[in-house]
Amino acid sequence: MSILQAPRAVVMIRPHHFRSNPDTQADNAFQTATSQPEQVRNLALKEFNTAVTQLRTAGVTVHVFDDETQDTPDSVFPNNWFSTHAGGHIAIFPMFASNRRQERRWDVIETLKQRYRVQDVIDYSGLEEDGLALEGTGAMVLDHIGRIAYTVKSNRADPVLLERFCTHFNYEPMAFEARDANGRDIYHSNVLMGIGTEFALICLSMITDPSRRGEIAKRLEETGRNVIDLSQDQIANFAGNCFELTGNDRLLALSARALDALTPTQVAAIEQSARLLPISIPTLETAGGSVRCMLAGIHLSPRERTML
Known part of the structure; x- marks a missing residue:
């Protein structure tokens, strides 16, 4: 089983002081303000621990680190500050919100x-x-197979830095504009789309330029993907924020809310090559991210034959 696109291991950060981040609310339309901080923290911890158990039971290696600081409300989303790549490469990224920089x-x-x-x-x-x-x-x-970096233009994705990253890590940049029905910019590409080994979930209608929309669909198809077009309502329910993993079999991790938003036809298309693993995280989703954001994929070769 090829694991180039679907890693066997992830890093997750257990949040002990989770809350909705006021410093990111201005440009994250998916975020919801929360009250009752102690209850929110407890629910978030419970959801996180259940997610870890589900992933490990499915055969995914999960490296858990605890965050007990009170100044990093979004630390549960580590995929934003680092990435790993085949061949033994790691990238550390600059963050837009100042309090997110402390997550590194x-x-x-x-x-x-x-x-x-x-x-x-x-x-x-x-x-x-x-x-x-x-x-x-x-x-x-x-797209680790086609070596393409699909990137929605935003204040969180500088075009010059994107070009620099793609040069260092051998990806082709494909940048484009995307907005929701209310004209708000999509803040992160991974809420708009997710790429598996044999399929891609994407809301094409949110891509503002029709010609660019066609180019992106064509590139996804050229790399052998079945393009599953999502609606804007499905995106609002985090259906695009999914992550293909390799465990006991090939999995697509997504939230329970996201799975509920998919149609039977879309589910059947995914299940041709991956088993759906729904994870219930309604409290964590109030921060404006979902399951994909919680998982930093490890595309590195283990030192030992048996991974710890």
């Missing part, structure tokens, strides 16, 4: 170096001082 943890990177073969770490985070951001696999949805 070198103990996570050091653990990856100990357990996996890491050749180099390219750190772009210093570019925050120049007002540049490129928020990892939130800003970019990476």
Whole structure:
């Protein structure tokens, strides 16, 4: 089974002080303000722990790190500050919101170096001082097979930095504009689309330029994907924020809310090559992200034959 697109391992950050981040609410239309902070924290922890159990039961290796600080409300979404790549490469990314910059943890990177073969770490985070951001696999949805970085243009995806990343990591950048029905910019590419080994979920109608829309659909098809077109309502329910993984079999991890939004035809198309793994995280989704955002995929070779 090819695991190029669907990694066997992920990093997850357990949030002990989860809350909706006021510093990101202005440009994240998916975010919902929360009250009753203690209840929210407890529910978030319960949802997180259940998600870890589900993934491990499905055969996915999950490396869990605890975040007990109170200044990083979005730390449960680590895929924004680092990414890993076949051949032993790691990228560290600059973040748009200042309080999200505190999520970067070198103990996570050091653990990856100990357990996996890491050749180099390219750190772009210093570019925050120049007002540049490129928020990892939130800003970019990476086709590891076709070597394409699909990227919605936003303040969280600087075009110059995108070009630099793509040059370093050998991806072709495909940047485009996308907006919802109310004309609001899509803040992260991974709420608009998700790419599996044999299929791609995407809301084509949100891509504002019709010619670019056609180009993106064509590129996805050229790389062998069955393009499953999502509606804007399905995107609002996080149906695009999914992540293909390899466990005991090939899985598509997504939220229970996202699965409920899919049609029977769409479910059948996905199940031709991947088993659906719905995870219920309604509290965590109030932060404006879903299951994909919680999972930082590990596309590295383990040092030991048996992974820890």
